[in-house]
Amino acid sequence: MDEFINGKNMLDLLEKLVNIDSGSHYKEGVDQVGYQLVPLFQELGFHIKRLKQEEVGDHLIVTHPNKEKASILIVAHMDTVFEKGTVATRPFKIEAGRAYGPGVIDMKASLVSVIYALRYLKEVGSKAYQNVQVILNSDEEIGSVTSRELIEEEAKGKSFALIMEPARRDGSLVTERRGSGRFTIEVHGKAAHSGIEPEKGRSAIEELAHKIVKLHELNDHEHGISVNVGIIEGGDAVNTISATAIGHLDVRVSTLEQAEEVEHKIEEVCASSDVTGTEIELTGDMRRPPMLKDKKIEALFNIVKNVGADLGIEIKDTKTGGGSDASFTSAMGIPTIDGLGPIGGNAHSDKEYLEISSLTERTLLLAKVIERLNQKKK
Structure with missing residues (x-):
């Protein structure tokens, strides 16, 4: 050398x-x-x-x-x-x-x-x-x-x-x-004791679970689209309806068109709640083309x-x-x-x-x- x-x-x-x-x-x-x-x-x-x-x-x-x-x-x-x-x-x-x-x-x-x-x-x-x-x-x-x-x-x-x-x-x-993006889904519900008055609670974890299923349905590995909720947070105690839950989402795409389309679909999934009384806050974006x-x-x-x-x-x-x-x-x-x-x-x-x-x-x-x-x- x-x-x-x-x-x-x-x-x-x-x-x-x-x-x-x-x-x-x-x-x-x-x-x-x-x-x-x-x-x-x-x-x-x-x-x-x-x-x-x-x-x-x-x-x-x-x-x-x-x-x-x-x-x-x-x-x-x-x-x-x-x-x-x-x-x-x-x-x-x-x-x-x-x-x-x-x-x-x-x-x-x-x-x-x-x-x-x-x-x-x-x-x-x-x-x-x-x-x-x-x-x-x-x-x-x-x-x-x-x-x-x-x-x-x-x-x-x-x-x-x-x-x-x-x-x-x-x-x-x-x-x-591949292009990549990171998103955070923060769900706000209402806490309640799961044994005494569960009907008064609105589970943020349940809402996040619905969102995870829908987001993972966006996967299209054959065409280079990967959507993965890799980290979840939420809950204070096993006997408490969760008031908050957070999901961290990683996205990978192969084309600019896919990046725009997937980002739009993520926004659609998080635009409305499946669990009545919960609210969703979506942050993040496609970081790298x-x-x-x-x-x-x-x-x-x-x-x-x-x-x-x-x-x-x-x-x-x-x-x-x-x-x-x-x-x-x-x-x-x-x-x-x-x-x-x-x-x-x-x-x-x-x-x-x-x-x-x-x-x-x-x-x-x-x-x-x-x-x-x-x-x-x-």
Whole structure:
């Protein structure tokens, strides 16, 4: 592997990042990840703009002063799904060619990869690294609620978007993703003792049960529509008619038309009560549009595939039902490739891992892709 992409140094940085708790709702930890990365970008001559956030970590915009209008956008996130205290129970470790730890593949290895890819380009004398703008956001794992507008604003005028989610287990990149949405159904009823005066109660749980059945009837897996009430809350005691009940709904779709149609049907289901005397409050929306493999994405993938071939790496692509920030840039018509991070698996679990050999390999691939795209005209 090239002398400027040093695997040991990369692993040392990865260990530092993994051993920082940075769950989406732990602002202090996510900001600490940013503090580790900022000086590394500054060493390469980049300027950092910090967008302060109150409830989540600050977002960072990384831009080189020599390129007022960079044409390549890289998007990576600093947050993980793991709560504060996770690192104490299972810190970074290396075992049998794999690295383990919270967020090691999703996506702290990708953060390391971005730094070293840009460093490589600078060290070999390529000015391509100056034509890159990097967005490091802090809330991707909870839907990029505060960073979506930032990503879409900075993506305007860009020629290419490279999203640093990890590659699939077999090394495939991602060229298609399903759209996703989150909704909350809050039902208000009337409490009563279930033994003494049950007739005076109006069960919010019963009403929510009716809604769950109707919502699950919207599933059409054959056509890529998934509707699932994954969490329910409600009730105070087993002998009390429930006054409140809450259902949390996850939605996945394959097309923009499906997104509009399913959202409308959800609103219809929740527009009226089945249990007299209960009221329903629906909140939420379709958070991410689907990423569709169009001709622009196909052309960009072929560039990456050719770069991979030059390096002796067979590059394949796939589609996935998970969401990412690639949905935002692709919906804007910007050629977008996702899954450009290193290879690993079991993300969001205590068995999450990185294939260590892929860390340097995919970093060099990223650097060479940036170099190739820099040669392309807008």
